[in-house]
Amino acid sequence: MYPSDLSDAEWELLAPLIPAAKSGGHPRTTDIRQVCNAIYYHLKTGCQWRYLPKNFPPPSTVYSYYRKWVKKGVWEKINHTLRQMVRQQVGKSPQSSVIIADSQSVETTEKKGDVYGFDGGKKVKGRKRQLLVDSLGLILKVIVAEAHGQERVLAATAVMELLEENPKLLEKVALMWVDAGYSGDKFALAIWLMIQARVEVIKRSDKKFKVLPKRWIVERTFGWFNWYRRLSKDYEKLSEMSEAAIYAVMTRIMLRRLVS
Structure with missing residues (x-):
């Protein structure tokens, strides 16, 4: 287990926000929690996808999910949901006036x-x-x-x-x-x-x-x-991937705050 891995409490919050597998066809066999752990490990350490430790799913699988979620705006949506939860946790209105x-x-x-x-x-x-x-x-x-x-x-x-x-x-x-x-x-x-x-x-x-x-x-x-x-530099070829990395980092920060 790595320091960037999701705890059980954090995964309980994140899991409902991850897109479900498509109905029909072959059932999903990939461990999505491990996919998320690999993504957060990548963001935390800055390693290239192909250098992900072997205890994670294959790098091509992890990147495939990450890229798919970027295209669907999943990271931005999760960011908004968790942001409102953090605000409510500290007694703030879900939407800021500033x-x-x-x-x-x-x-x-x-x-x-x-x-x-x-x-x-x-x-x-x-x-x-x-x-x-x-x-x-x-x-x-x-x-x-x-x-x-x-x-x-x-x-x-x-x-x-x-x-x-x-x-x-x-x-x-x-x-x-x-x-x-x-x-x-x-x-x-x-x-x-x-x-x-x-x-x-x-x-x-x-x-x-x-x-x-x-x-x-x-x-x-x-x-x-x-x-x-x-995020120490912009390593991405596409600006949409750069934006997604920032949203994804913020989801990790907020998950940790919500269960602390």
Whole structure:
């Protein structure tokens, strides 16, 4: 057993959220719990799929399930379900009234096709992870784009996509916290027109490092990524796989929190 493996209590929460086998045909013989353990091991250690330990199902089988769930948006759906459970566990409403936007530029291992660029401000060649998180720092939406992508455009796109996919998640939102990179009347107006939320820019008062009120929440979320080596860089060829890896990591974090 590895530290990344699911406990019985965690599996009890996750199992109902995993897609059931198709009816008819040959019955499923693969141990899905072990498939999930292998996926979390991969994310935690950062190993390549073919280097998964032999006590897991064959790497091709594990990757096949993982890729299938990515295409169906399973990781994002599980993320939303567990996020609401975590909020309720701490006495919060299932839906947050506050959202926070921020981005993180990360290197890629090589040039990754169209979704690749250079962030001149942070001197990073690769991709940008744009997050929308709730008041607990739990992810509502992630978009992986070129490193030179404009924060305001990406944040507005994330809100728009979430509004189209799952509008209930934004019904109670009245306020969005952002840093100075998202300032501007056009961005604030766009957010208001989409979800009738006010944009509040949290600015630094000087150049000295300070833990800014409210801004530390999303910075902590980025810090959680450091626990999983697969997220140390963007190793994926497809941006949808990069996004799925972030959602999957968050499901592992939330499962641990729910049973602790």
